[in-house]
Amino acid sequence: DAGVIQSPRHEVTEMGQEVTLRCKPISGHNSLFWYRQTMMRGLELLIYFNNNVPIDDSGMPEDRFSAKMPNASFSTLKIQPSEPRDSAVYFCASRWTRRQETQYFGPGTRLLVL
Amino acid sequence: SQQGEEDPQALSIQEGENATMNCSYKTSINNLQWYRQNSGRGLVHLILIRSNEREKHSGRLRVTLDTSKKSSSLLITASRAADTASYFCATAPTSGSRLTFGEGTQLTVNP
Numbered sequence: 001d002a003g004v005i006q007s008p009r010h011e012v013t014e015m016g017q018e019v020t021l022r023c024k025p026i027s028g029h030n031s032l033f034w035y036r037q038t039m040m041r042g043l044e045l046l047i048y049f050n051n052n053v054p055i056d057d058s059g060m061p062e063d064r065f066s067a068k069m070p071n072a073s074f075s076t077l078k079i080q081p082s083e084p085r086d087s088a089v090y091f092c093a094s095r096w097t098r099r100q101e102t103q104y105f106g107p108g109t110r111l112l113v114l
Numbered sequence: 115s116q117q118g119e120e121d122p123q124a125l126s127i128q129e130g131e132n133a134t135m136n137c138s139y140k141t142s143i144n145n146l147q148w149y150r151q152n153s154g155r156g157l158v159h160l161i162l163i164r165s166n167e168r169e170k171h172s173g174r175l176r177v178t179l180d181t182s183k184k185s186s187s188l189l190i191t192a193s194r195a196a197d198t199a200s201y202f203c204a205t206a207p208t209s210g211s212r213l214t215f216g217e218g219t220q221l222t223v224n225p
Contacts, residue, residue: 004156031211043157043202043215056212091156101145101206103213105156 004106006092012112018080021109024073025094033103034067034077035091043091049075050097082113119216120203126222133190135219137203138183144206146179147213148188151200160188160201195225 005024013019025032033048047057052069060067064083069075079086089110093103121136137146145164149157163170163179163186170177176189190197200220204213 033212042217045212045214048211050211056210093157097211102147102159102162103157105149105158107156 004092004094004104006090006106006109008109009107010110010112012114013082014114015083016081017113018078019082019086019111019113021077021079021090021092021111023075023077023092023106025075025092026104027073029094029096029104030072031095031097032069032075033093033095034075035093036088037091037108038088046077079111082111084113087111087113120201120219122219123217124220124222126224127193129193129195129223129225131193131223133193133197133221133223135188135201135203135221137186137188137216139186139203139205139214139216140184141205142208143181144208146177146186147204147206148175148177148186149202149204149215151202151218153199157202190221193221193223195223197221197223 007022031050034046035043037043046059047067049069067077089108091105091108093105095103119138127133143165145162147162148160150160151157161172161175161177163177174191179186200218202215202218204215206213
């Protein structure tokens with residue numbers, strides 16, 4: 001298995017631009033999580049999905065952030081418009097809810113908003 | 115303060131020594147997990163201990179859990195330079211799927 005795949009791995013953009021981060025979970029996993037990691041705030045859960053349905057989006061910072069999971073093998077996290085304070089590493093993780101409690105993380109997307 | 119706080123924030127040891135990291139949390143949990151993160155990489159799951167367990171081993175890793183004190187420790191024995199990484203504890207609530215991660219301990223193992 002290729003593991004959780006994220007793209008792009010690095011993104012540099014200017015303030016005000018739209019940013020779309022992509023994630024492909026491990027095949028067969030039915031839960032997907034989006035995290036943000038910064039030095040100041042550590043690792044924060046933004047949103048998670050079970051069976052493609054958003055369950056808890058209380059960690060989404062504001063309306064500029066949105067996440068979708070149109071099918072079991074793909075999810076996006078969109079920031080529009082982006083701001084410098086959104087600069088962070090964004091991780092996607094997945095798991096199979098019924099059989100395991102551990103989460104498998106992707107390599108992350110390093111986002112820099114200038 | 116944050117659920118899942120690690121102590122110390124940073125630890126530097128020599129190869130072959132043991133490394134002990136601690137984690138404290140505030141609310142009731144279903145299980146507690148430890149993850150490792152190498153620089154510039156995603157987190158990798160190391161070990162999970164359930165609330166009804168007190169100790170668990172996996173290779174050179176030993177985890178303890180004291181639910182009365184709401185604390186856990188991760189011991190890495192006979193450390194290697196390759197163990198250099200950040201180590202995070204994460205707590206799973208009694209209901210729901212979200213994990214809450216601590217701030218991590220940066221471990222440096224000097225060859």
